[in-house]
Amino acid sequence: MAVIAGNWKMHHGPAAAVGFLSDFEIGSLPSAHELIVFPPTASLHAVASSDRRDARLQVGVQNIYWEAAGAFTGETSAPMAADAGASFALVGHSERRHVFGETDEDTRRKVEAAVRANLVPVLCVGETLDERRAGRVEQVILRQLDAALGGLRAAKRFLVAYEPVWAIGTGETATLADAASAHGSLRGRLAEAMGVASSATVPILYGGSVKPANAAELMSAADVDGVLVGGASLDPASFREIVDAAG
Numbered sequence: 143m144a145v146i147a148g149n150w151k152m153h154h155g156p157a158a159a160v161g162f163l164s165d166f167e168i169g170s171l172p173s174a175h176e177l178i179v180f181p182p183t184a185s186l187h188a189v190a191s192s193d194r195r196d197a198r199l200q201v202g203v204q205n206i207y208w209e210a211a212g213a214f215t216g217e218t219s220a221p222m223a224a225d226a227g228a229s230f231a232l233v234g235h236s237e238r239r240h241v242f243g244e245t246d247e248d249t250r251r252k253v254e255a256a257v258r259a260n261l262v263p264v265l266c267v268g269e270t271l272d273e274r275r276a277g278r279v280e281q282v283i284l285r286q287l288d289a290a291l292g293g294l295r296a297a298k299r300f301l302v303a304y305e306p307v308w309a310i311g312t313g314e315t316a317t318l319a320d321a322a323s324a325h326g327s328l329r330g331r332l333a334e335a336m337g338v339a340s341s342a343t344v345p346i347l348y349g350g351s352v353k354p355a356n357a358a359e360l361m362s363a364a365d366v367d368g369v370l371v372g373g374a375s376l377d378p379a380s381f382r383e384i385v386d387a388a389g
């Protein structure tokens with residue numbers, strides 16, 4: 143069973159998000175895979191509470207703040223996201239790290255906050271093009287994983303997403319060998335931290351310009367347990383094709 147997750151980023155307000163659910167027609171999708179969408183916070187409740195949503199389509203929040211409540215204008219806490227219907231929380235997405243300056247320490251706090259609120263954290267890691275050219279892929283992604291590992295290990299369940307920054311929204315995708323190598327490093331570190339058997343149960347998703355045409359191939363790479371899809375998850379037909387590609 144694969145995990146197919148759609149990250150809508152800052153697209154699909156409440157009306158468009160519910161429109162997506164109608165067109166996605168999950169009821170007619172004979173899929174045993176785990177499906178998740180991450181709508182923008184403004185649309186979270188509309189998606190989670192919509193009668194157009196089948197329980198097989200789970201809902202997550204794209205970002206949380208680590209405090210539960212308080213004077214933090216513009217932020218969303220983990221308990222509030224859970225209350226609005228989220229079951230998952232993306233943490234450390236590359237746009238959070240590189241556009242909004244989130245640090246490894248921030249991701250650690252956010253993972254811990256997600257776990258306290260019973261949200262399943264989805265920790266995103268990935269290297270920039272400069273880091274890849276400097277031969278530092280493994281060093282960077284393991285540093286990002288290590289920073290959050292304490293919090294992740296306290297979770298009943300968590301996911302990791304490998305998303306090379308240079309592949310996000312660019313049309314560039316990692317080769318199968320690139321993906322298998324990065325995923326293998328992440329799996330190895332999880333095995334050291336929690337044992338081989340437990341590490342094998344952690345889904346490690348690939349993200350970065352996943353589309354219907356490359357999804358099946360990427361999901362065939364070693365240690366790739368699913369995909370985190372940005373642009374190609376916005377259109378219900380293309381998201382369905384990616385679900386179909388998982389077999």
Ligand code: PGA
Nearest residue numbers: 310311350351371372373
């Ligand atoms: P993309 O985004 O599929 O548009 O490259 C992936 C992501 O940022 O999760």
